[in-house]
Amino acid sequence: MPNVQQIHPMSELKQRLEQILEVIPPRSKVYYIDYPVHSNCGDLLIMKGTEAFFKDNQIQVIQRFSVYDFDERMDIPRDHILVLHGGGNFGDLYVMHQNLREKIVENYPHHRIVLLPQTVYYQSEEALRQTVSIFNKHKDLHLYLRDEKSFQLISDHFPNCKARLMPDMAHQLWPIPFKGSPSKERLNFLRMDIEAGDEQAAVASQMQDNTLDWHTLYNRYERKLVQWAGGGLRRMKGSKLLQLGWRLYSDYLVNKAIRRFAKYETIYTSRLHGHILSCLMAKPNVLIDNSYGKNSGYYHLWTHKVNTANLAETISGSISVKPNYREKQTITV
Structure with missing residues (x-):
């Protein structure tokens, strides 16, 4: 029998990220929002993986914005996809980033919005209910989750959102x-x-x-x-x-x-x-x-x-x- 070479598990994780192309097709025009500007290199690795994913799939980044310089009232063409940085700040531990996320979902109801792989954690039921009330009104919102607990929480509370399991964007750097x-x-x-x-x-x-x-x-x-x-x-x-x-x-x-x-x-x-x-x-x-x-x-x-x-x-x-x-x-x- 021929010797079949086994694919490396890290290559498998990188290949799995290609499923994101179902909602951000190659050659799409996107706004990349909430990229990190701090010394947490974990988030920087996510950003570098995200940028590599865009480049590898000919996805055109029209503009980039951090939490510091995004204006949620700006006029964005309807055919442009709003892509939000992944990581571990979805919830009520990191209020600045969550507030930006909720404002974008609220202010752009007619755009496709994609949240790259996140971990979700809430300490407060009230904060969770607030996010639910905003997110469930959007008709084209896609959430990628990095773990089963986050996926279950989103599936249980956000029925109008399209939730999928996905590894971290940093795997694109493998x-x-x-x-x-x-x-x-x-x-x-x-x-x-x-x-x-x-x-x-x-x-x-x-x-x-x-x-x-x-x-x-x-x-x-x-x-x-x-x-x-x-x-x-x-x-x-x-x-x-x-x-x-x-x-x-x-x-x-x-x-x-x-x-x-x-x-x-x-x-x-x-x-x-x-x-x-x-x-x-x-x-x-x-x-x-x-x-x-x-x-x-x-x-x-x-x-x-x-x-x-x-x-x-x-x-x-x-x-x-x-x-x-x-x-x-x-x-x-």
């Missing part, structure tokens, strides 16, 4: 090459914000000197430039020159993250995009859950077949790793 060999054993890349879960404490408490997050990956001058870019977009809304400058600078920020990850044999991370970046680089990694199960939900649905990816849980102060294609191991920290 594979990410890098130079050199690792010179260090392990990087703890742990989130230090409202989504930090109890499970990462066993790692962080023992390895503080070797722990990073997106905001500590960059120095104060690099973060200052990010703040300057955001302020400039507020003052000069829609400036093509500033937008171009940000796209070039964000390339630098992403490349710095790739160079840092390349130095380590293994990445332990509670950042979903620490995990995804490691997978894109084919680098061994251990994913630790966040506060509400976003990371484990993503792993179980999409990346569990990637043989460099492992899911962690804490048992008696140790990290127990559930590996792929190798014997289970327990790593004490």
Whole structure:
């Protein structure tokens, strides 16, 4: 029998993104809205994947807008599709982005609106009801969800929206090459914000000197430039020159993250995009859950077949790793 070469799981995830072409056909004209202007490289990876998806499929981006410079009253041709940046800010944890999302859906009832793959989380039933009341009035609204819990919530509460499961847009970047060999054993890349879960404490408490997050990956001058870019977009809304400058600078920020990850044999991370970046680089990694199960939900649905990816849980102060294609191991920290 002929030897049939098995497709890599990361290639499968990249190919799955092609299903988005059902609602954003090749050569469409789009407005790309809510692209990130901050130092969270996870969102920057999503943006780079999104831009690569547009380029690979001859999708014409007429204009780009961040949360700082979009005017929800602007006149947009009816045949142009409004494409909103994906990520993990759908819900009531990140109010600025959710407010923009709801204003766009409310103010453009006759346009096709596509929300690229998102994780959905609400703390407040009232906030959920507000979104439901706005979204369910729209007749051509398409939502892509990164995990089953988000998909179920949208399916239950948003009957007029077209909901589909889809991996993160950063998978369009597969594979990410890098130079050199690792010179260090392990990087703890742990989130230090409202989504930090109890499970990462066993790692962080023992390895503080070797722990990073997106905001500590960059120095104060690099973060200052990010703040300057955001302020400039507020003052000069829609400036093509500033937008171009940000796209070039964000390339630098992403490349710095790739160079840092390349130095380590293994990445332990509670950042979903620490995990995804490691997978894109084919680098061994251990994913630790966040506060509400976003990371484990993503792993179980999409990346569990990637043989460099492992899911962690804490048992008696140790990290127990559930590996792929190798014997289970327990790593004490």
